[in-house]
Every structure is written in C-alpha cells, then in structure tokens.
Amino acid sequence: MTSNRPYLLRALYDWILANNMTPYLLVDATVKGVNVPTRYVKGGKIVLNVVPSAAHNLELGNEKVSFNARFNGKQYQIIFPVKAVTAIYARENGKGLIFPDDDHDSESHQKTEPNPKQHLKVIK
C-alpha cells in the first residue's frame, strides 16, 4: 500500500487554510532529495511557511512537495520528498499532525518489529 502521508498532508493543509491560519511544515533536511536554503536549517530541520501568499506554485504531490519562496529577499526553488515532512501545523496555535519516523522509507531502514507506540500524533 502506498504511504498515506501525502493524503494526510493535503488534508491538514486544507484544514488549516479553511480556518484562516498559516500552515507551517517541519522538514527533515537530512533526508535525500531535500533542496532548501541550508542557512535556515537548524539541527537538521527547517520550518517552512506554506501559506499561498508565501509559497508560490505550491505542489503537494504524492512523491514531492515543491514551491517558490523568498528568504531574506532572495528567491529559492524549494523541493523535497513528502517523506521528509515531519509535521504540519498552524503557526497560530500549533495544532496539526506529527508524522511517525517509521514510515520514512522502509526500504532504506533496517527491518524492526512493529512498535505499537508509533502513531500519528494530534498536536493540541
């Protein structure tokens, strides 16, 4: 079965916008294929504002997320795999979803026993 992460990502994005709030993505910049301005990466992660007025030509695809944005006045083309998205939440109140690490890329990870504690977490 394919990953449900892109479906959940689009759902939460729509939900946050429908509530007139600002969707932020927390992205793991250490994942292969992440193309973001490295000077804004902190501790291996980058926070990206994906509100339509800031993220132009946003595409939340099944495999990749891409958009154009300005950082400190400079234009960047941002692209990263959906599996690098660690969380999506509203800037205003922090509500959203944290995605479990275990579904990153099962083929590149050692097989482990299923952990019942690994789950989606609603940020309240």
Added chain:
Amino acid sequence: MTSNRPYLLRALYDWILANNMTPYLLVDATVKGVNVPTRYVKGGKIVLNVVPSAAHNLELGNEKVSFNARFNGKQYQIIFPVKAVTAIYARENGKGLIFPDDDHDSESHQKTEPNPKQHLKVIK
C-alpha cells in the same frame, strides 16, 4: 478551530481507493443524528462499506456523511454526523485511522483535563 476529522476522513477515503481497496467506516450508532438500519448495529456500532459501487451519491461533508445503499436487497438512505465516525480502514488489510473519542462534540461532553495519550492511531 473546526474539527479536522472530515478532512482526515476524505484523505483516507481517497488513499484507500487509490490503492484499489475497499473503504469501510466504523460508525458509533449511539451518537445523535445517526440514521442507519438498526438491525445491522452490533454493540452500538455499525460497519459501512463506502466503496463507490456500494455507496451511491456519497457525500463526505464537513458536518455530515450521507449516501444510499442496499442492505439485504432493501434500499436505505444513510446519514450521520462526521463526529460519529470512529474509524476508516481498508477491508483488505485493516489499514487506516482510528479517531479519538475526545473530539466528538466537546460542548456536549463534560470538560476534562487534556490527555496526552489521546491521539490518532494508524492501524497497521
């Protein structure tokens, strides 16, 4: 902020269909406004097959879910509030989401302390 349950429900529905599987809903038939054939309710719950070929005119709205379906050859109009949906999963492998009880209808429930263990659960 509005409930994110309808957004997650539509997301998982699309995901299950995209994987050529059969989406099932587990619905709490004790919630006010649930209109389902009572003879198929077991222990206060009903399982509903919402694959397009079985659930006609399906609407997964922000407030209500409705569709027409046959049970034992008889036509029923099914309608229930989104908050009555306890889970959505694929019949073929059980993968999907269980929704937490606590976000049913906070106004009709006694106020309780937030419980950090209440979360969405990925059914694996």
